[in-house]
Amino acid sequence: MSSAPRPARMKKDESLLGRLGGTLARKKKAREVSDLQEEGKNAINSPMSPALVDVRPEDTQLEENEERTMIDPTSKDDPKFKELVKVLLDWVNDVLVEERIIVKQLEEDLYDGQVLQKLLEKLAGCKLDVAEVTQSEIGQKQKLQTVLEAVQDLLRPHGWALRWSVDAIHGKNLVAILHLLVSLAMHFRAPIRLPEHVSVQVVVVRKREGLLHSSHISEELTTTTEMMMGRFERDAFDTLFDHAPDKLSVVKKSLITFVNKHLNKLNLEVTELESQFADGVYLVLLVGLLEDYFVPLHNFYLTPESFDQKVHNVSFAFDLMLDGGLKKPKARPEDVVNLDLKSTLRVLYNLFTKYKNVE
Numbered sequence: 001m002s003s004a005p006r007p008a009r010m011k012k013d014e015s016l017l018g019r020l021g022g023t024l025a026r027k028k029k030a031r032e033v034s035d036l037q038e039e040g041k042n043a044i045n046s047p048m049s050p051a052l053v054d055v056r057p058e059d060t061q062l063e064e065n066e067e068r069t070m071i072d073p074t075s076k077d078d079p080k081f082k083e084l085v086k087v088l089l090d091w092v093n094d095v096l097v098e099e100r101i102i103v104k105q106l107e108e109d110l111y112d113g114q115v116l117q118k119l120l121e122k123l124a125g126c127k128l129d130v131a132e133v134t135q136s137e138i139g140q141k142q143k144l145q146t147v148l149e150a151v152q153d154l155l156r157p158h159g160w161a162l163r164w165s166v167d168a169i170h171g172k173n174l175v176a177i178l179h180l181l182v183s184l185a186m187h188f189r190a191p192i193r194l195p196e197h198v199s200v201q202v203v204v205v206r207k208r209e210g211l212l213h214s215s216h217i218s219e220e221l222t223t224t225t226e227m228m229m230g231r232f233e234r235d236a237f238d239t240l241f242d243h244a245p246d247k248l249s250v251v252k253k254s255l256i257t258f259v260n261k262h263l264n265k266l267n268l269e270v271t272e273l274e275s276q277f278a279d280g281v282y283l284v285l286l287v288g289l290l291e292d293y294f295v296p297l298h299n300f301y302l303t304p305e306s307f308d309q310k311v312h313n314v315s316f317a318f319d320l321m322l323d324g325g326l327k328k329p330k331a332r333p334e335d336v337v338n339l340d341l342k343s344t345l346r347v348l349y350n351l352f353t354k355y356k357n358v359e
Helices: 004-046 079-094 106-110 114-124 137-158 166-170 174-187 236-243 245-266 282-289 306-322 332-338 341-355
Strands: 067-071 199-208 211-220
Touching: 004 236, 004 341, 067 114, 067 211, 079 106, 079 174, 106 114, 106 174, 106 282, 114 137, 114 174, 166 174, 174 341, 236 306, 245 282, 282 341, 306 332, 332 341
Parallel strands: none
Antiparallel strands: 067 199, 199 211
Protein backbone atom coordinates (compact mmCIF):
# COMPACT_ATOMS: atom_id res chain seq x y z
CA MET A 1 0.00 0.00 0.00
CA SER A 2 1.57 3.25 -1.14
CA SER A 3 2.06 6.09 1.28
CA ALA A 4 0.65 9.58 0.67
CA PRO A 5 3.96 11.54 0.72
CA ARG A 6 5.47 9.57 -2.22
CA PRO A 7 3.81 11.60 -5.04
CA ALA A 8 5.09 14.81 -3.42
CA ARG A 9 8.61 13.35 -3.24
CA MET A 10 8.45 12.32 -6.89
CA LYS A 11 7.34 15.83 -7.79
CA LYS A 12 10.25 17.25 -5.78
CA ASP A 13 12.69 14.92 -7.55
CA GLU A 14 11.33 15.97 -10.96
CA SER A 15 11.72 19.65 -10.05
CA LEU A 16 15.31 19.01 -8.94
CA LEU A 17 16.11 17.19 -12.19
CA GLY A 18 14.55 20.03 -14.15
CA ARG A 19 16.71 22.61 -12.43
CA LEU A 20 19.79 20.42 -12.89
CA GLY A 21 19.02 20.00 -16.58
CA GLY A 22 18.58 23.74 -17.00
CA THR A 23 21.91 24.40 -15.31
CA LEU A 24 23.68 21.86 -17.53
CA ALA A 25 22.07 23.39 -20.63
CA ARG A 26 23.20 26.86 -19.64
CA LYS A 27 26.74 25.65 -18.95
CA LYS A 28 26.79 23.88 -22.31
CA LYS A 29 25.59 27.06 -24.07
CA ALA A 30 28.19 29.16 -22.24
CA ARG A 31 30.88 26.63 -23.16
CA GLU A 32 29.80 26.72 -26.82
CA VAL A 33 29.99 30.52 -26.85
CA SER A 34 33.40 30.42 -25.16
CA ASP A 35 34.65 27.79 -27.60
CA LEU A 36 33.32 29.81 -30.53
CA GLN A 37 35.09 32.94 -29.32
CA GLU A 38 38.34 31.03 -28.85
CA GLU A 39 37.87 29.43 -32.26
CA GLY A 40 37.47 32.85 -33.82
CA LYS A 41 40.60 34.17 -32.19
CA ASN A 42 42.58 31.09 -33.25
CA ALA A 43 41.29 31.36 -36.81
CA ILE A 44 42.31 34.98 -37.06
CA ASN A 45 45.61 34.50 -35.22
CA SER A 46 47.04 32.62 -38.17
CA PRO A 47 50.45 32.85 -39.87
CA MET A 48 48.90 35.43 -42.24
CA SER A 49 48.24 37.70 -39.28
CA PRO A 50 50.83 37.36 -36.52
CA ALA A 51 49.29 40.15 -34.47
CA LEU A 52 46.28 39.16 -32.40
CA VAL A 53 43.12 40.82 -33.65
CA ASP A 54 40.92 42.38 -31.00
CA VAL A 55 37.81 40.26 -31.42
CA ARG A 56 34.63 41.31 -29.68
CA PRO A 57 32.32 38.52 -28.48
CA GLU A 58 29.61 39.63 -30.92
CA ASP A 59 32.10 39.25 -33.78
CA THR A 60 32.44 35.52 -33.19
CA GLN A 61 28.83 34.62 -32.41
CA LEU A 62 27.87 34.16 -36.04
CA GLU A 63 25.05 32.38 -37.77
CA GLU A 64 25.85 29.84 -40.47
CA ASN A 65 27.37 31.56 -43.55
CA GLU A 66 27.33 34.93 -41.75
CA GLU A 67 30.51 37.02 -41.91
CA ARG A 68 32.08 39.87 -39.99
CA THR A 69 34.96 42.14 -40.93
CA MET A 70 37.48 43.97 -38.78
CA ILE A 71 40.62 46.00 -39.43
CA ASP A 72 43.93 44.27 -38.80
CA PRO A 73 45.71 45.95 -35.87
CA THR A 74 48.85 46.52 -37.94
CA SER A 75 46.80 48.71 -40.30
CA LYS A 76 45.36 50.70 -37.41
CA ASP A 77 48.92 51.58 -36.40
CA ASP A 78 49.82 52.82 -39.88
CA PRO A 79 50.59 56.59 -39.74
CA LYS A 80 48.66 57.34 -42.95
CA PHE A 81 45.58 55.51 -41.62
CA LYS A 82 45.79 57.43 -38.35
CA GLU A 83 46.13 60.68 -40.27
CA LEU A 84 43.06 59.87 -42.41
CA VAL A 85 40.95 59.15 -39.32
CA LYS A 86 42.14 62.34 -37.60
CA VAL A 87 41.57 64.57 -40.65
CA LEU A 88 38.02 63.23 -41.12
CA LEU A 89 37.26 63.44 -37.39
CA ASP A 90 38.42 67.07 -37.23
CA TRP A 91 36.43 67.90 -40.37
CA VAL A 92 33.20 66.40 -38.99
CA ASN A 93 33.65 68.39 -35.77
CA ASP A 94 34.35 71.59 -37.71
CA VAL A 95 31.15 71.14 -39.75
CA LEU A 96 29.07 70.46 -36.65
CA VAL A 97 30.60 73.10 -34.37
CA GLU A 98 27.42 75.21 -34.42
CA GLU A 99 25.37 72.15 -33.45
CA ARG A 100 27.55 71.77 -30.35
CA ILE A 101 28.23 68.17 -31.30
CA ILE A 102 31.66 66.74 -30.52
CA VAL A 103 32.60 63.45 -32.16
CA LYS A 104 35.35 61.60 -30.32
CA GLN A 105 35.31 58.23 -32.07
CA LEU A 106 33.89 57.73 -35.55
CA GLU A 107 32.53 54.20 -35.21
CA GLU A 108 31.03 54.81 -31.76
CA ASP A 109 29.47 58.20 -32.49
CA LEU A 110 28.20 57.77 -36.07
CA TYR A 111 26.68 54.28 -36.08
CA ASP A 112 23.14 55.23 -34.98
CA GLY A 113 22.56 57.85 -37.70
CA GLN A 114 22.08 60.82 -35.37
CA VAL A 115 25.37 62.57 -36.15
CA LEU A 116 25.31 61.52 -39.82
CA GLN A 117 21.88 63.15 -40.13
CA LYS A 118 23.16 66.46 -38.75
CA LEU A 119 26.30 66.24 -40.90
CA LEU A 120 24.39 65.70 -44.14
CA GLU A 121 21.83 68.40 -43.33
CA LYS A 122 24.64 70.88 -42.69
CA LEU A 123 26.60 69.96 -45.81
CA ALA A 124 23.65 69.77 -48.20
CA GLY A 125 21.60 72.57 -46.66
CA CYS A 126 18.55 70.32 -46.35
CA LYS A 127 16.26 68.95 -43.66
CA LEU A 128 15.65 65.20 -43.45
CA ASP A 129 12.27 63.86 -42.36
CA VAL A 130 13.44 61.61 -39.52
CA ALA A 131 12.84 61.31 -35.80
CA GLU A 132 15.32 63.40 -33.84
CA VAL A 133 16.16 60.78 -31.22
CA THR A 134 15.79 57.02 -31.59
CA GLN A 135 16.92 54.52 -28.97
CA SER A 136 15.74 51.22 -30.45
CA GLU A 137 17.83 49.33 -32.98
CA ILE A 138 14.94 49.33 -35.45
CA GLY A 139 14.51 53.09 -35.10
CA GLN A 140 18.24 53.69 -35.54
CA LYS A 141 18.38 51.56 -38.68
CA GLN A 142 15.31 53.31 -40.11
CA LYS A 143 17.01 56.68 -39.56
CA LEU A 144 20.24 55.36 -41.10
CA GLN A 145 18.28 54.09 -44.10
CA THR A 146 16.77 57.54 -44.68
CA VAL A 147 20.14 59.29 -44.29
CA LEU A 148 21.99 56.87 -46.58
CA GLU A 149 19.27 57.06 -49.23
CA ALA A 150 19.69 60.84 -49.24
CA VAL A 151 23.47 60.37 -49.59
CA GLN A 152 22.88 57.95 -52.45
CA ASP A 153 20.66 60.45 -54.26
CA LEU A 154 23.47 63.01 -54.02
CA LEU A 155 26.42 60.83 -54.94
CA ARG A 156 25.21 58.20 -57.41
CA PRO A 157 24.54 60.64 -60.31
CA HIS A 158 28.19 61.69 -60.07
CA GLY A 159 29.51 58.16 -60.38
CA TRP A 160 30.49 57.54 -56.77
CA ALA A 161 30.78 53.87 -55.76
CA LEU A 162 28.71 53.35 -52.63
CA ARG A 163 30.82 51.08 -50.45
CA TRP A 164 28.73 51.04 -47.30
CA SER A 165 25.35 49.79 -46.09
CA VAL A 166 22.93 50.30 -43.22
CA ASP A 167 24.06 47.09 -41.52
CA ALA A 168 27.75 47.94 -41.94
CA ILE A 169 27.41 51.46 -40.51
CA HIS A 170 25.14 50.31 -37.66
CA GLY A 171 27.54 47.45 -37.00
CA LYS A 172 30.28 50.04 -36.35
CA ASN A 173 32.28 48.93 -39.38
CA LEU A 174 35.01 51.59 -39.45
CA VAL A 175 36.01 50.81 -43.05
CA ALA A 176 32.45 51.46 -44.27
CA ILE A 177 32.21 54.66 -42.20
CA LEU A 178 35.52 55.92 -43.64
CA HIS A 179 34.37 55.17 -47.21
CA LEU A 180 31.22 57.20 -46.53
CA LEU A 181 33.06 60.18 -45.01
CA VAL A 182 35.73 60.25 -47.75
CA SER A 183 32.98 60.34 -50.41
CA LEU A 184 31.11 63.13 -48.61
CA ALA A 185 34.30 65.15 -48.11
CA MET A 186 35.20 64.90 -51.78
CA HIS A 187 31.67 65.55 -53.04
CA PHE A 188 31.23 68.68 -50.92
CA ARG A 189 34.80 69.85 -51.59
CA ALA A 190 35.75 69.88 -47.94
CA PRO A 191 38.57 72.32 -47.14
CA ILE A 192 40.83 69.47 -46.03
CA ARG A 193 43.71 67.50 -47.48
CA LEU A 194 43.17 63.74 -47.28
CA PRO A 195 46.28 61.56 -47.25
CA GLU A 196 46.57 59.74 -50.57
CA HIS A 197 46.89 55.99 -51.24
CA VAL A 198 45.62 54.84 -47.85
CA SER A 199 44.85 51.11 -47.69
CA VAL A 200 44.06 48.78 -44.79
CA GLN A 201 44.23 45.04 -44.28
CA VAL A 202 40.80 43.73 -43.38
CA VAL A 203 40.19 40.39 -41.65
CA VAL A 204 37.03 38.66 -42.87
CA VAL A 205 35.59 35.97 -40.57
CA ARG A 206 32.89 33.66 -41.96
CA LYS A 207 31.12 30.71 -40.31
CA ARG A 208 30.83 27.58 -42.47
CA GLU A 209 29.59 24.21 -41.23
CA GLY A 210 29.89 25.35 -37.64
CA LEU A 211 33.52 26.47 -37.96
CA LEU A 212 34.97 29.95 -38.32
CA HIS A 213 37.24 30.67 -41.30
CA SER A 214 39.28 33.83 -41.74
CA SER A 215 40.84 35.57 -44.72
CA HIS A 216 42.65 38.83 -45.35
CA ILE A 217 41.84 41.40 -48.03
CA SER A 218 43.31 44.80 -48.82
CA GLU A 219 40.80 47.65 -48.79
CA GLU A 220 41.66 50.90 -50.57
CA LEU A 221 40.31 53.93 -48.69
CA THR A 222 41.83 56.77 -50.74
CA THR A 223 43.61 57.06 -54.09
CA THR A 224 44.77 60.47 -55.30
CA THR A 225 42.79 63.63 -54.72
CA GLU A 226 42.28 64.12 -58.44
CA MET A 227 40.97 60.61 -59.02
CA MET A 228 38.64 60.85 -56.04
CA MET A 229 37.35 64.16 -57.37
CA GLY A 230 36.59 62.45 -60.67
CA ARG A 231 39.25 64.26 -62.69
CA PHE A 232 40.76 61.28 -64.45
CA GLU A 233 42.36 63.19 -67.32
CA ARG A 234 46.11 63.39 -66.85
CA ASP A 235 48.27 66.31 -67.85
CA ALA A 236 51.94 67.18 -68.19
CA PHE A 237 52.31 67.71 -64.46
CA ASP A 238 51.09 64.19 -63.66
CA THR A 239 53.74 62.84 -66.03
CA LEU A 240 56.34 65.19 -64.59
CA PHE A 241 55.73 64.11 -61.01
CA ASP A 242 55.41 60.40 -61.84
CA HIS A 243 58.16 59.88 -64.40
CA ALA A 244 60.49 62.89 -64.51
CA PRO A 245 60.98 64.26 -61.00
CA ASP A 246 64.50 65.34 -62.00
CA LYS A 247 62.96 67.91 -64.36
CA LEU A 248 60.72 69.29 -61.61
CA SER A 249 63.40 71.65 -60.31
CA VAL A 250 63.85 73.08 -63.82
CA VAL A 251 60.13 73.84 -64.09
CA LYS A 252 60.07 75.40 -60.62
CA LYS A 253 63.03 77.67 -61.44
CA SER A 254 61.37 78.82 -64.66
CA LEU A 255 58.15 79.68 -62.86
CA ILE A 256 59.99 81.42 -60.01
CA THR A 257 61.83 83.56 -62.57
CA PHE A 258 58.50 84.37 -64.26
CA VAL A 259 56.62 85.40 -61.11
CA ASN A 260 59.54 87.39 -59.66
CA LYS A 261 59.89 89.33 -62.91
CA HIS A 262 56.51 90.87 -62.08
CA LEU A 263 56.34 90.74 -58.27
CA ASN A 264 59.68 92.56 -58.05
CA LYS A 265 57.78 95.64 -59.26
CA LEU A 266 56.16 95.66 -55.80
CA ASN A 267 59.44 94.82 -54.08
CA LEU A 268 58.23 91.27 -53.46
CA GLU A 269 60.21 88.10 -54.13
CA VAL A 270 59.34 84.40 -54.18
CA THR A 271 61.73 81.58 -53.29
CA GLU A 272 59.26 78.79 -52.37
CA LEU A 273 56.31 78.38 -54.73
CA GLU A 274 54.05 76.11 -52.65
CA SER A 275 54.36 78.06 -49.40
CA GLN A 276 54.44 81.68 -50.59
CA PHE A 277 51.36 81.37 -52.80
CA ALA A 278 49.37 79.35 -50.25
CA ASP A 279 47.58 82.34 -48.66
CA GLY A 280 46.53 83.74 -52.06
CA VAL A 281 47.96 87.25 -51.52
CA TYR A 282 50.82 86.98 -54.00
CA LEU A 283 48.49 85.26 -56.47
CA VAL A 284 45.98 88.12 -56.40
CA LEU A 285 48.73 90.72 -56.75
CA LEU A 286 50.37 88.77 -59.58
CA VAL A 287 47.15 88.60 -61.61
CA GLY A 288 46.68 92.34 -61.15
CA LEU A 289 50.22 93.03 -62.35
CA LEU A 290 49.83 90.75 -65.38
CA GLU A 291 46.52 92.37 -66.36
CA ASP A 292 47.90 95.84 -65.52
CA TYR A 293 45.33 96.96 -62.95
CA PHE A 294 45.23 97.67 -59.22
CA VAL A 295 43.23 95.19 -57.16
CA PRO A 296 41.26 97.06 -54.45
CA LEU A 297 42.49 95.92 -51.04
CA HIS A 298 38.97 95.52 -49.68
CA ASN A 299 38.38 92.64 -52.13
CA PHE A 300 40.80 90.28 -50.41
CA TYR A 301 42.64 89.71 -47.14
CA LEU A 302 46.09 91.30 -47.26
CA THR A 303 47.14 89.47 -44.07
CA PRO A 304 44.90 86.37 -43.93
CA GLU A 305 44.93 84.50 -40.64
CA SER A 306 42.38 81.70 -41.02
CA PHE A 307 42.11 78.88 -43.53
CA ASP A 308 38.82 80.30 -44.84
CA GLN A 309 40.41 83.71 -45.49
CA LYS A 310 43.21 82.07 -47.46
CA VAL A 311 40.70 80.04 -49.50
CA HIS A 312 38.79 83.27 -50.18
CA ASN A 313 41.96 84.88 -51.55
CA VAL A 314 42.84 81.99 -53.85
CA SER A 315 39.22 81.71 -55.05
CA PHE A 316 39.21 85.45 -55.75
CA ALA A 317 42.42 85.09 -57.77
CA PHE A 318 40.77 82.28 -59.76
CA ASP A 319 37.84 84.61 -60.52
CA LEU A 320 40.26 87.26 -61.76
CA MET A 321 41.86 84.68 -64.05
CA LEU A 322 38.47 83.79 -65.51
CA ASP A 323 37.78 87.49 -66.07
CA GLY A 324 41.10 87.68 -67.91
CA GLY A 325 40.05 84.98 -70.35
CA LEU A 326 41.84 82.02 -68.79
CA LYS A 327 40.17 78.65 -68.26
CA LYS A 328 39.08 77.67 -64.78
CA PRO A 329 42.13 76.21 -63.00
CA LYS A 330 42.12 72.44 -62.59
CA ALA A 331 43.31 72.78 -59.00
CA ARG A 332 41.02 73.53 -56.07
CA PRO A 333 41.67 76.65 -53.96
CA GLU A 334 41.84 74.35 -50.91
CA ASP A 335 44.67 72.35 -52.53
CA VAL A 336 46.75 75.50 -53.06
CA VAL A 337 46.14 76.59 -49.46
CA ASN A 338 47.12 73.11 -48.28
CA LEU A 339 50.58 73.56 -49.88
CA ASP A 340 49.96 71.05 -52.67
CA LEU A 341 52.87 71.73 -55.02
CA LYS A 342 51.31 70.12 -58.10
CA SER A 343 48.18 72.27 -57.77
CA THR A 344 50.21 75.45 -57.28
CA LEU A 345 52.38 74.66 -60.32
CA ARG A 346 49.28 74.10 -62.46
CA VAL A 347 47.87 77.51 -61.49
CA LEU A 348 51.14 79.35 -62.13
CA TYR A 349 51.81 77.51 -65.39
CA ASN A 350 48.33 78.52 -66.52
CA LEU A 351 49.40 82.15 -66.03
CA PHE A 352 52.81 81.56 -67.59
CA THR A 353 51.39 80.21 -70.86
CA LYS A 354 49.35 83.38 -71.41
CA TYR A 355 51.59 86.07 -69.94
CA LYS A 356 55.16 84.79 -70.51
CA ASN A 357 55.86 87.59 -73.00
CA VAL A 358 54.38 90.37 -70.86
CA GLU A 359 57.00 92.83 -69.62
